[in-house]
Amino acid sequence: MSHSCCSGKSKPTQSEAHQHNSHCCDATASPHSHAEHDPHDSGHVHDASTEDDDPPRAPVSGNQRHSWQVSGMDCPSCARKIETAVGRLDGVSQARVLFATERLVVDAAPTLSPSVIMEAVGAAGFTLSGGPSRTASSATQSNWLRENAGIISLAAMMGLATLLGQVMPELGQWLFTLATLWGLWPVTRKAWQLARSGTPFAIETLMSVAAVGALYLGETAEAAMVLLLFMLGEKLESYAAGRARAGVTALMALVPERAIRVRDEQREEVEASELRPGDIIEVAPGARLPADAVLLDSLAAFDESALTGESIPVERRAGEKIAAGSLCVDRLIRLRVTSEPGHNAIDRILQLIEEAESKRAPIERFIDRFSRWYTPAMMLVALAVILIPPLALGADWETWTYRGLALLLIGCPCALVISTPAAVTSALAAATRQGALIKGGAALEQLAAIDMIAFDKTGTLTLGKPAVTDLEVLGSAEEATFLLTMAAAIETGSHHPLAQAVVSHATEQGITTAAAGEIRALPGMGVEGIIDGKRWSLLAPQHQQGLDEPTQARIQSLEQQGKTVIVLAREESPLALLALQDQLRSDARAALDELKALGIEGVMLTGDNPRAAAAIAGQLGLDYRASLLPADKVDAIAALSGQRAIAMVGDGINDAPAMKRARIGIAMGSGTDVALETADAALTTSQLHGLPAMIRLSRAALANIHQNIALALGLKAIFLVTSLLGLTGLWLAVLADTGATALVTANALRLLRKR
Structure with missing residues (x-):
């Protein structure tokens, strides 16, 4: 039909996602496309990123790409240690650790054997395994005793030493020494491994120096306590990281590994990776879709809550597209596969999460750079505290050595380093569970500052x-x-x-x-x-x-x-x-009211005629600009950006330039590939109530980061003074550091419960 009074928008297509490979990739393969960024757009979130914060680049011609799963990481600083260890190898052009999905991506010359990379990572104290797993680990419970054997044995030896020390003090002292050496062995080994791999000033180095110094001074009980508290702190960080990655792990487990394929009315069970576009699959009630597919039956209900955050099952009709990981609710159905292996909706979300991790918040990047010189600087300050008073003032060596070691422990940057990434990771995981994808800490920080949102009309405020x-x-x-x-x-x-x-x-x-x-x-x-x-x-x-x-x-x-x-x-x-x-979308008015309550104004930018625009804007109580070409939308955003911190929400190809020009771009989940790739955040569902929820979460995360930094620095400042005055000892110093890490982590984990 050819009605002249209507023009349709381009049909949304499924975004192609990066395929997680456990083997080498040919460097000539077509890389995942990214929208170019305007170098003159100083207000846009992308421009805040440094080169080190970009996601893995396409491999240089002639190189090969390798990918492994990493185990043994407790916090984001572990990722930096692995990157340092691998980056020092000859032939490696790029090494990136994606902490959220625990994946190491390395681009290296064909002459470099993968086993050399694995050895370098092993030498740094971490373990690589074949490829990314889509299922949550089932061995966690059975391995708990083995994983915690070091802490349990050290605590048992310290308990025995304390009891025997009441009867035979000298024997208790020897047992504390033995307990310290027992606990010191894995810590010093890790410190040596990290030093050899290019990270000499790790937290393990500080703990080793402090424990050895305490033994030298005869403070055996304190030396053992320092190591026990450090081990507990490491476990706490590992727990926090696992909780923050829980949303990602749950996503990876959504897609079943097996599927029922139907050919010539014959049913056969195959690996999900064998499915190709056009294949007919059968899904039983209570089972999840192994791929993106189009429904062939007339009607069926699906639980899409894991992807969209919508708890009520959605009815789909014949011809409608259903995302991989959706749960079939009510009947046996047949569908036609539309996605290639590794390119379904779940893979797209995982890729966006990986990209999000690469785009860290400015405050996080600052703290990361700060911590790189902070640790060696604190070691020099502690050395000065040990040497200057005895040499210059004739003070007691033992007293000032003890105080210098306490200062060394207080100077540990653990709580400060984890303060921002713990909050950011928790916030991103919470957003993912609620049907929103925020591409990193930089976008999270920018979202918190938004005070105006520009909306496209068709497909964004309306159903299209x-x-x-x-x-x-x-x-x-x-x-x-x-x-x-x-x-x-x-x-x-x-x-x-x-x-x-x-x-x-x-x-x-x-x-x-x-x-x-x-x-x-x-x-x-x-x-x-x-x-x-x-x-x-x-x-x-x-x-x-x-x-x-x-x-x-x-x-x-x-x-x-x-x-x-x-x-x-x-x-x-x-x-x-x-x-x-x-x-109009059913929730458009309510979403705009919520945004207004948050102090955020709205404006509609549309290419439609003024009458149609005025009708929609009038229903929503919005200001509007009509008859805009894509270039006109960019000009409108530029004009508004001079006065306000503005975000652009859209779903079409014609919205992409304006989204890039705004402080931050937000794509509707049903939008085109270009809009989704250009955007700094995306709603995996097309429900606008996700916008105010995203803003509230970003503001809560920023407040959480400020609280964490205040806790970390405040506690250090207090114990720094008390240690120099001799009021606190070694075990209180490490307790202060571990306690600060615990408080910061617990505070960040509150974001996981944010609705």
């Missing part, structure tokens, strides 16, 4: 699907039902949005469409066809003859409401008016 709102009979004796039947008959088979709206409206009314022949599209005018020997037509008003003044006045009134009007005629005699309009 016109629907029949009015059917008015023009003084004819014919009934409205009969006229709707005729209109649907000549529109049947057309792919035009207005035609499909008329047919859908008739179907919803329970009308059986009549048979029409000689259906012919009239370019720029409408459509016509023959029914029972009579010529019926649906035309734009300006192409319809015989409209009287009252009818023209009614048409004008409907158009002023932002509606599109077409005229149904029989043998060129007008019989009815059909008015169609794009429908």
